[in-house]
Amino acid sequence: MSTFTxxxxxxxxxxxxxxxxxxxxxxQINIVQNSRKGFLGIGKRDAIVEIDKIVTSxxxxxxxxxxxxxxxxxxxxVTFDEETEVKTKSRKDANxxxxxxLVAYLAxxxxxxxxxxxxxxxxxxxxxxxxxxxxDQEGILIGKHGLTINALQSLAQIYLNHLGFSRLLIxxxxxxxxxxxxxxxxxxAEKTAREAVATGQPVYLDPMPxxxxxxxxxxxxxxxxxxxxxxxxxxxxxxxxxxxxx
Numbered sequence: 001m002s003t004f005t006x007x008x009x010x011x012x013x014x015x016x017x018x019x020x021x022x023x024x025x026x027x028q029i030n031i032v033q034n035s036r037k038g039f040l041g042i043g044k045r046d047a048i049v050e051i052d053k054i055v056t057s058x059x060x061x062x063x064x065x066x067x068x069x070x071x072x073x074x075x076x077x078v079t080f081d082e083e084t085e086v087k088t089k090s091r092k093d094a095n096x097x098x099x100x101x102l103v104a105y106l107a108x109x110x111x112x113x114x115x116x117x118x119x120x121x122x123x124x125x126x127x128x129x130x131x132x133x134x135x136d137q138e139g140i141l142i143g144k145h146g147l148t149i150n151a152l153q154s155l156a157q158i159y160l161n162h163l164g165f166s167r168l169l170i171x172x173x174x175x176x177x178x179x180x181x182x183x184x185x186x187x188x189a190e191k192t193a194r195e196a197v198a199t200g201q202p203v204y205l206d207p208m209p210x211x212x213x214x215x216x217x218x219x220x221x222x223x224x225x226x227x228x229x230x231x232x233x234x235x236x237x238x239x240x241x242x243x244x245x246x
Contacts, residue, residue, distance in 0.1 A: 002051055008035050009047040016051040028052045036101065036163070091126060098165045099129050105159055106131070106152065113148075115141050117174075127167060131156070133174040141174050146181060149174065150209050182215055189219035192241045193226045202242035207232070213239050 004016035009031055017023060028051070035047035103119045110117050110133070117135035124130060133141055142149045153172040160168055171178065188205070196203045205216065216239045217228050224244070231240050 003032070003048060004051065005046050005048050006035075007046055009049060012047045012049040013051070016049060020051060020053065022051070022053055026054050028054050092123070095123050095126065095129065095165070095168055098160060098163050098168065099123055099131070099170070101163065102156055102159055102170065103131060106156060109152070109155075110141070113140070117141065128169050128171070130171045130173060133172070135174060138175040138177070142177055145206070146177070146212075149177065154209070181212070185212055185215040186219050189216045189241070192216075193220055193223060196241045197225050197243045200243055202240050204231070205239045205241070207236045207238045210234070210237075213237070216241075 002016060002020060004012045004019070006012035006015050013024075013029055016029075017027060020027070030050040031047070032050055033045065033048040036045045099121045103121055107119055110119075115133075115135055115137045117133040117137070119131055119133055121129060121131045135141060140148070143151075149172055153170065156170045156172060160166065160170055192203050192205060208216075213230055217230075220226055220228050220241065226241050227244055228239055228241050230237055232238055
C-alpha cells in the first residue's frame with residue numbers, strides 16, 4: 001500500500017487517489033492515523049492513510065444451491081463475529097491511543113516543572129485508565145495536600161475530553177500516593193465526625209476534588225451520629241460534617 005500524509009484524513013485520501021489515478025470505488029483505503037489539532041499547542045499531528053488498488057476477480061459458479069446457501073450462511077456468521085471483534089478491538093485501541101497521546105502531552109509539562117519522571121500507563125477497562133509517574137521527586141509532583149498532582153489530573157481529564165474521550169476517566173499516581181491519600185481521608189472523616197458530635201457544630205473541611213470528597217461521604221454514610229454534604233463551588237467545594245438531630 002502507498003502511504004499519504006496531510007492535515008486532514010479527507011485531504012490525505014484526495015491526495016492519494018489523485019496521485020494513484022484511482023477513485024474510492026476501486027481503491028482500498030486504510031486510515032493509519034487521524035489528525036489531531038492538539039491542545040494548547042501540544043499534541044498536534046497530521047493524518048496518515050494507506051491506499052491500494054482493489055483487484056477484482058470473477059466469482060466461481062456453483063450449481064449446488066444447497067451448498068451455496070449453506071456456505072453463504074456460514075459466511076454471514078463469520079462476518080458478524082469478525083465485526084464484533086473488530087469493534088471491541090477498535091474501542092480498546094482507541095483508548096490506548098488516547099492515553100498514549102495524553103502521556104506525550106503530560107511529559108513535557110512535568111519536565112517544565114523541573115521533575116524528571118518516567119510515565120507508565122495502564123488502560124484498566126473501557127472507562128478507566130491510570131498513569132503512574134516513577135520519580136525521585138514525588139514530593140514536588142504531589143504538592144501540598146496533592147495540589148500539584150490533582151491539578152495535573154484535572155488537566156489530563158480536560159485533554160481526554162478535548163480528544164473526544166470524556167467517558168474515559170484518568171487517574172495520575174506516584175509512589176502509591178492515591179492509596180495512602182484514601183487511608184488518610186478515612187481517618188480524617190472519623191476524626192471530624194467525633195469533633196462534630198462533641199461540639200454540636202458543623203465542621204467544614206478544606207476544599208477537595210470530587211473524588212476525595214466521595215471518600216469522606218462514603219466513610220460516614222452509614223454513621224448513626226453524623227451526616228455529610230458538600231458546600232460551595234469547585235474548586236472551593238468542601239465537605240461539611242454535622243451531628244444528626246435526634
